Amino acid sequence: MRRTLILFAAAVVLVSGALLASSLAYLRGQAIASGERLTASLAQVIEEQTSRTVQTVDQQLQLAANRLTQLEASGGLNEASARTVLREQLKDLPFLRAMWVLDAQGRIAFDSDTGNIGVDLSQRAYVQAYRTRPDAGFQLGAPILSRTTGTWLIPATRPLRRSDGSIERLIVAAIEPPYFDSLWRGLEVGDGGSVTLFRKDGTLMMRSPFDPASMGKTFGDAPMFRLWMKGASNGSLQRASVVDGRPRLFAYRALSVQPELAVVAGQSLDLVLAPWRWLATVAIAAWAAACVAVIVMGVFLDRAWAASRRAEHEASETALRLSLATDAATIGVWDWDTRQATQWYATPTYFTMMGDPPLTDFGTRNEWLERLHPQDKQAVVERIAAVLAGSDVPYHYEARLRHADGSYRWVSVTGQVLDRDEHGKPTRMMGVRIDITERKQTEDALRNSEARYRELFYSNPQPMWVFDDETLAFLAVNTAAVVHYGYSEAEFLSMTIADMRPSEDRAALLNRVARPAEGLHNAGLHTHLRRDGSRILVEISTHSLDFGGRPARLVLSRDVTEMKRAQQALEDLNHQLEARVEARSRELEQTMAQLLHAEKLAALGSLVTGMAHELNTPIGNVLVVASTLKADVVRCGERLLAGSARRSEVAAWTTRLSEAGEMIEREAARAAKLIADFKLVAAGPESAKRQDFALLGLVERARQHLPALEAGGPHRVQIEVPSNIRMDSFPDALEQVLVNLLGNALLHAFSATRPGTVRVVAEPDGDQVVLRIEDDGCGMAEDVLRHVFDPFYTTRLGQGGSGLGLYIVYNLVTGLLGGSIKAESSPGQGTHFEMRLPRTGGPQPVGSD
Structure with missing residues (x-):
């Protein structure tokens, strides 16, 4: 039987699938053929419109040529008259950008625009075409970029010949490609379609949608051009576009007035096949659904046959399995005809959940009422009586029912009235009975847990309370809070947490609780008021919780007043x-x-x-x-x-x-x-005069006071002072400092046999000037450097040194000039003096201007 069903289902699926595939292939061919016919019709319409446009351009060129010939014959042909004639020809043809006339050498003789007369266009492709084919007439050249506007133009040319047939002039009109785009867009080529104008050598003249990147490109290798070159002036083909690569149905036709040109109309293959694809999708879905139905039906028949074979074997085990299943589910369904007390129908679980066998007839319902717990019986009897009397109350109760083992188990009974008599009293009811013993035990455990946590809350030695997140009202307080703050529990429950705060802190409190933090949060230190008005400093920790269905926070308060006092005493100490x-x-x-x-x-x-x-x-x-x-x-x-x-x-x-x-x-x-x-x-500031001066000039003057630098001397002073540094200070004192430092260097740093260099370097540093005197002489030992600014300290006592030079320098720099000076030196490494002087030096002398 099973093998027969499998063979039948397979045959149905294969035969119907083959028929569907052949039908869809035929319909696809019909859709493509219809699309080809439509595309060919569009190509014919486009060819006729394009041919008329080309003829119009040719006629306009002929009219312009005749007008120019007449002007020339009457002697009135010049640049202005020719421009007027050319512009008149452009008025009625908005798709012509400009017109111009070339002489036999290819230079512009006349132009509808200005500024182009004499421009050499002899190398343009449309000019060269007449040199290779002198007998050619009207023709359209390959697209070019305008010299003036930078846009694409298609040149249309017609020769003006002499009496001997040679070309005297060329008259040219510039066609704007977007005109063809607007002309062709009116035709229904559909989404993804295209219209293209090609030359016979494959040059793309114009395309809609307009694509500047493809203008003037050559696609001579495309299959269409191979057919066209064989003499087929029209035809159709299905290929991917050579321009954008999209698959289309193409139809091409050569222009009747210009056989060298052809229009190509293309319809998107996706658009042509869209109806067929929708039909194919629906058909395949229907076929798949039918196949699934056949398979499901086969599976169902197979299972039904297998079930019939198993029915006798499973009949003896049904009661046991049913009992186990109802015990696991602990849900019993009952159906009660209230007009007959003994008419009860229930699933086996209804009985087995109370330890009874799955009976079908158990006598009157009073037998069950007798099994109710004495504390629950009165309420259940009253609820059932009210429902049977027709009262609009739900048939629901929870009660304890005696199990077959003598214990009591909680059950939840819910019923629904299905039929009523003419007096509105129930005649038939149906409902379920569920064993909820475990739920009740869980609720009892939860109540016990709550009691334990409540005991922990009230017996905690630290003050604790719960307040409402929205109203800020106290919801519960523990004994420690009552003792520590002095309020009774009733007083606490009539207050909000703002009542415990000083008035100056309440605005900050309201702003903070408006943005409650989730979970555990350390709220920091705050000042609280006791009932007696005293203030205490407390450390607050809070935790969010649900309290009676309301968002609330549990607060733990720790009094740190004495600790802070001890800290303050420590800080005072x-x-x-x-x-x-x-x-x-x-x-x-x-x-x-x-x-x-x-x-x-x-x-x-x-x-x-x-x-x-x-x-x-x-x-x-x-x-x-x-x-x-x-x-x-x-x-x-x-x-x-x-x-x-x-x-x-x-x-x-x-x-x-x-x-x-x-x-x-x-x-x-x-x-x-x-x-x-x-x-x-x-010396003090009383005898000095402050004035503005250039530092470079002052250094130069100081240098001139050094007798050791007379012409031919062995030593050299190198000045590196920017010319833009100016100071408002005491130039005489600063000059004395420089003379002393430079003289000291020349006297002590070098020997007669060892010439040296002294560098004077200055650089600005904000509102100060850094001035350095550096030499490459013998340097000083550390014990000499330590006393270098002491009075009457000299290493050349009795040799002309007084020992006051550097002492004077130190007094002037740190006193009158208001700066600082330091010296650095080591034996054989020279000596460096660095001064930091304010640009505006020292105090103003008494009596100065």
Whole structure:
């Protein structure tokens, strides 16, 4: 039987599938043939429209040629008259862009536009065509790009011949391709269709939809052109487009007026086959559905046959399986005819869920009512009586029913009235009974769990409460909250959480709870009010929950007031310690100031001692020379007065007087310089004058004061100062600084046998100027560098060095000029002085402008 059904179903599927495939193939061929006929008709209509357009252009060229010939014969042909004639020909043909006339050499003789007369177009393809075919007449050239507008144009040309047949001129009209696009779009080629104008050599003249990228390209290898070259002036073919690659049904026709041109109409193959594809889809779906129906029917018959064979074998096991199934489902269905108390019908599960065998007749329903739990029986009896009386109440109850093993199990009974008598009382009811013992046990466990959690909530030693997310009202509070805050539980439940906050904090609270955080959230530190009005600082943690069907938050409050007080006391203690440290620091500063003052006094003593020592030598020399000179003068005078002086003695006395005068002058000048340097040490802003100056000019002046740089000297000063740096400071003081630094470098850095270079470098740095004096000399040891700015410290004592030069530099830079100076050096690596000076230097001297 099964094999027969399989063979029958296979035969039906194969035969119907073959018939469907052949029918669809035939219909597809018919759809393509219809599409080819339609495409050929479109090609014929397009060819006629295009031919008329070409004829119109040719006629317009002939009219223009005749008008020009008439003007030439009457002697009125010139550039202006020719332009007028050409423009008149363009008025009625908006698809013509311009017209022009070429002479025999291919230059523009006349033009409807301006500015092109004399332009050489002899190399244009449409001009060269007449040189290869002098007998040619009207023709359309390959598309070209306009020289003036940059758009595509199709040139239409007609020759003007002399009496001997030679070409005298060419008259040309520029056809705008978009005209053909608008002309052809009116034809129903459909979505994805195309219309193309080709030349016989495969050159694409125009295409709709317009495609600038394909204009002028050659497609001579396409199958259509091979057919056309064999003499077929029209035809059809089905291929992918050579332009965009889309499959189409094509029909081509050569223009009757220009056999060298042909129009190609193409319909999208997808569009042509769309109705057939829809029909094929429907047909295949119907065939598939029929095949499925046959297979399903076969499977159904096979199963029915197999079921009939198994029926007797399974009959003895049905009761057992049914009992197991109803026990697992614990759902029993019942049907009750209320007009007869004994007319009950129920599924086996109805009985087995209570431990009874799957009976079909169990007596009256009162037997079941007797099995109800005593605490539930009254309510169930009243509900059943109300339903039977016709009251509009649902037939539903949950009650405990005695199991066959003596235990009670919870059941849920739900019924529906199916028929009523003329008095509205139920005559037939149907419903289900479900064992809900496990659900009730779960609910009891949940209630017990809630009780445990409630006990944890109320017995927690930290204050806790629950508030409504929307109204902010307290929903529950624990005992710790009542004790800690002083409000009774009833008072808490009549308040909102805003009532516990100071008035200045409530706006921030409302703004924060308007954006509640999900899950556990640490809300930070907040100030709460107790019932007695006292304030406490608490740390709040919250958690979102559902409380009685409302969105709420559980809050844990931890009083940190005492902890914060302890922290504050610790901070106060830290502040006191800091104050003590600051006082000790001030005392230390005072001690350091006293030490500095003592050091200054010692330095002043050293300064006075050094000054006395330095002045003692020149003044002593002056005194010795003066006393010697005095004795010589007395002795010389006596000899002169006595008339006993010889000429040689007078000459010797004169020489000694001159030498003594020079020595006195030299030693006095040395003392004067020492005194002047000493004055500079204590020089203040009172004697200085501040003014605006260029730094480069001041450096150049300082350089000129250095005698060691006289012509032919061994050393060199290299100045690298930008000319645009200007300063509003004390130029005399800065010049003195530069002279001292440069002189010090020339005196101490180099030897007579080792020439060197001193660099003066300046660069701006915001509102300051960085000025560096660098030499490549012998450098200084660390112990010398440490005392370089000390007064009367010199490494050439008795060799012309006073020891005040760098001390003066330091006082002027850090005092009057308001800057800073530092020195860096090491033996053999030269010495570098760096000064940072404000562009606007030091204080304004008293009395200055």
